[in-house]
Structures are given as C-alpha cells and as structure tokens.
Amino acid sequence: MSAQPTPPARTFRTSPGSTVIGYSIFASRWLQAPLYLGLIIAQAIYVVVFMIELWHLMEEVFIQGHISEAEIMLAVLGLIDVVMIANLLIMVIIGGYETFVSRINVDGHPDQPEWLSHVNANVLKVKLAMAIIGISSIHLLKTFIEVGDIAGGRAGGEDTGENYTSEGVFWQVVIHCVFILSALALALIDRMSYHRVSAHEVHDGVPVAYPASTSDTIAELEQKLAEARQSLETERR
Numbered sequence: 001m002s003a004q005p006t007p008p009a010r011t012f013r014t015s016p017g018s019t020v021i022g023y024s025i026f027a028s029r030w031l032q033a034p035l036y037l038g039l040i041i042a043q044a045i046y047v048v049v050f051m052i053e054l055w056h057l058m059e060e061v062f063i064q065g066h067i068s069e070a071e072i073m074l075a076v077l078g079l080i081d082v083v084m085i086a087n088l089l090i091m092v093i094i095g096g097y098e099t100f101v102s103r104i105n106v107d108g109h110p111d112q113p114e115w116l117s118h119v120n121a122n123v124l125k126v127k128l129a130m131a132i133i134g135i136s137s138i139h140l141l142k143t144f145i146e147v148g149d150i151a152g153g154r155a156g157g158e159d160t161g162e163n164y165t166s167e168g169v170f171w172q173v174v175i176h177c178v179f180i181l182s183a184l185a186l187a188l189i190d191r192m193s194y195h196r197v198s199a200h201e202v203h204d205g206v207p208v209a210y211p212a213s214t215s216d217t218i219a220e221l222e223q224k225l226a227e228a229r230q231s232l233e234t235e236r237r
Contacts, residue, residue: 122190129183
C-alpha cells in the first residue's frame, strides 16, 4: 500500500489565561455527573414498579384465580415495557457518562458490555433510537390487543378501561413509522461519516482503516501468488 502523509500535529495556545479558561471549560463536563446519578435513582424506581406489577400479576393468577389470556398478555407487555425503559436508562447512564464525562476503566472486566468497547456519540444515538423503537412497538402492540375491531371509529379497552379511536391508533402508527425512519437516517448518517481518511486517522474514537487502491490490491495479490508458487516449488524439491 502506498504511504500516506502523516497529519500535522495540533498546536495549542500556551498563554496562562487561555489555559485556565480551557481547563475550566473542560472540567465543566462534571456538571453532568449529578444528572446520571439522578437517572440511577430513576432506575431504582423502575425496579420497584416492576416488582409491584409482577406482584399484581401473581396475585391475580394464584390468589384470585380468574384472569384472561389477554389480561396476562397485557401484563407481560407492561413488564417488558418497564424492562426496555430500564435498558434505555442503562445505555444513557453508562454510554453518556463514558462519552461526555469520563472514561470508565472496565477494560478486561468479565461483565463489561460488548457495546461499551466502541461507544461514541454516533453509536449511542443509533442504539437509543433502536431502544425507543422497541418501546414504541410494545405500546403499539398493547393498543392493537386492546382495540380489537374498532366499530364506528371508536373502541373501549376491556382490560385497561381506556377509550381508543381510529384516528388515535392511526397517529400511533404514524409516530412509530417516524421513529423507524429517524433511526434509519441516524444509521445512514453514521455510515456516511466513515469516509476515505488518511492513515492513522481516528473517527469518533474509532480507527478507520484506509481503503487500498486497485493498484495496491493487484500488487498484493501478485505478491501472494508468487509466494505460493515459490512454496509449491520448494515442496516439490
């Protein structure tokens, strides 16, 4: 592969005033730390909500003994909804802290999440968009189970007591489709941002390999072919 020029080193102002201002701005990222601690408290609240919902489901099944299949399905979807929101919180807490506040030294830890090793702003946005799509899918599925056949453009939920209209269901579907299109757009933008780069360039914290030109690829193939022929002749001798 042909050698690529090394990018010039960055230069910085060395005056005391600019240094103090720069470090002050850099240290301001720690103002976000209490926000992530608050999300941890919200995570604990969702754990309590999950256990309450699970207890209500167990009470209706084992104590009262009368519950329909649709009610069980709606209760389970509610539990899944809580779990997916909790997963969203985890991604925001860990990914956001790692991306915008400070690195978390968990390299080599057996419980390190797979996605944390290559997390950056673009990856985090795409993962959050996918999590929101999953949550929207759960809510939409619960709506479909509740409404059944809408008669006269209006239906009442037998299990939740909520009233649904055909226009409301239509807008739920439209909003869900907008979430999907937004996630696709974010993924496409992230893919387009990995353009042809110089050697050793790092994009969003991830080294991007320099694509070889056609001539370099042909030269490498010819070299490998010559080595294979030489190895074959050596074996024959």
